[in-house]
Amino acid sequence: MLNGTEILTTAQMRAIESAAMDSGAVTGLELMERAGAAVVAALLERWPDPGRAFVLCGPGNNGGDGFVIARLLKDRGTEVTTLFLGERDRLSPDAAVNHDRWQQMLGDGDFWLPDPAEDTDLTSPDFEIGSSDVVIDAMLGTGANRPLPSTWANHLSDAVEGGNPVIAVDALSGLDLDSGRYAIDGRERSHIRATLTVTFQRAKVGHKLEEGPDRSGELVVADIGLEQDVRRHFDGPALRHEPVPSIRLTSPALARPLSKSSGHKFDHGHALILAGAAGRGGAARLAARAALRCGAGLVTLACPRDAIAENAASLPDAVMLRPLDEPDDLRKLLADKRINAICAGPGLGVERAATLLPVLAEDARDPKPVTWVGNQKFTFDLPFRAGRPTVLDADALTAGAAQGQAFLQGLHVNTILTPHEGEFARVFPDLGARLKQKHPTLSTLDAVREAADRAKAVILLKGPTTVISANAPRLRGKPPVEAWINPAAGPDAVPWLATAGSGDVLAGIITGILARGLPPLDAAATGAWLHAAAARRFGPGLIADDLPEELPGVFRDLGL
């Protein structure tokens, strides 16, 4: 299996569940029981003896899980209040069975509340969420398809305001498990969040994107016995040469190929960092240091002649300096075919970037490009543009955006664009505008995938959660990775990373890894993971300059 954990879209989860049930290996009722039991187990681990629980049950199978949870908690002596926000006759057969089992169990001390649309006195103290030790949100899960009604949101709001732990079943209700957006009818309530979310078999994309990490609280992924079905979902089609692309979370395992075996310095590649004018070289220097720390055999920084003294004064001796005043100087530098990774953008200056981009595009017409397809290297002509692995960041993206289609046409499968949100919107204005809509119709992941498709390149969109996707040709039979998600939010938060220059370091890290020979999509994912890991290891007080210096510690921790 490839590095990283696959996470699932809601459609994939539904397909996996149906396939499991169709195979006869498990029934929906069994799955619901396992799901409910998994939530109760995770709950009791954290709150060992809840005297009172309040369970909010929605109109679908998420609500069905809620009825199982109510029954299991009552079985162990917890006093349970349920609020059912649906209609018995519209429940699925499995949820209806659990509804009825729960109803039959009710006795003194349990309060059965029908739909509040009917005449229920919700002001009675017996119904108050505030007197519960735990509140279980089983209103909506993977089937949520519109904003959460504000009356339903009020229950969550009461719980959070009352300081009661909220345990979300599969998802905090209102969270879209594909986009990670949170939508409530009426006014937005940013304080609503789960203390714990228990999801089933695999995390869903929406737990990791946008608001997902913050809204979900601690995320527990409970095994409900569908692991073989998950594998079958991905590996079965691969055996038939119809691989299903996966969406994966970055993990430390990605960095494993960076382990340095002994070898000539060129075995570890030669990275070229294009720098800007005197007085503006800090960003490129950060990138150069980061590339060096990632083990690039050689790092050359190319800058205007009059900036050489300044760069020499503040760079390690290991970084070579070369003059680059005119576009033709870049052509000459690129005649050295040992240069196998390029970084253009940090501190480059938009005008200078505009004159150098065409040279990089020209270079990609090399008749014998090195091309990565999956993990295999090709050095012959392929029916798509390929060229030297190149990171385009910052000023190169701004300059590129101004060049429009010509810029996109100059890209190739070994190009990695590393925009933040603003730069992304400059390069892909329509996608940027759609992401900014009040109710966006596409997720960040969709936007990045679409951008990668148009650019025929790797796109890494920076933010608290970084999303990476590639449009690279695939080898038949190899399960492709479609996207990587590097979460640095919620429980994985590394807020110190939001510091000036940290993006320049990321560009340098990725360039260094490219020089080491990793394929572009892997290099981008590995770089995003290392970048956050370095920040996490350093902790508060971080400035961008600390990041490259922290990398050796990260590598040591990994035993590389």
Ligand SMILES: NC(=O)C1=CN([C@@H]2O[C@H](COP(=O)(O)OP(=O)(O)OC[C@H]3O[C@@H](n4cnc5c(N)ncnc54)[C@H](O)[C@@H]3O)[C@@H](O)[C@H]2O)[C@@H](O)CC1
């Ligand atoms: N399918 C399965 O085999 C399993 C499903 N499980 C549970 O089932 C859930 C999925 O069940 P469903 O597909 O029934 O979906 P949900 O229970 O998430 O919601 C679907 C229902 O909610 C309504 N609805 C959607 N959005 C709404 C909104 N904003 N306001 C009010 N009503 C809204 C829909 O009309 C439908 O009636 C999972 O999240 C998980 O908790 C688990 O029991 C494990 C097994």
Ligand SMILES: Nc1ncnc2c1ncn2[C@@H]1O[C@H](COP(=O)(O)OP(=O)(O)O)[C@@H](O)[C@H]1O
């Ligand atoms: N709140 C945050 N939590 C974690 N990482 C963040 C956060 N905000 C930004 N980042 C990361 O910090 C880096 C900032 O890069 P960028 O926007 O290019 O800034 P700069 O131009 O200052 O270098 C990116 O790698 C991004 O993923």
Ligand SMILES: [K+]
């Ligand atoms: K829920």
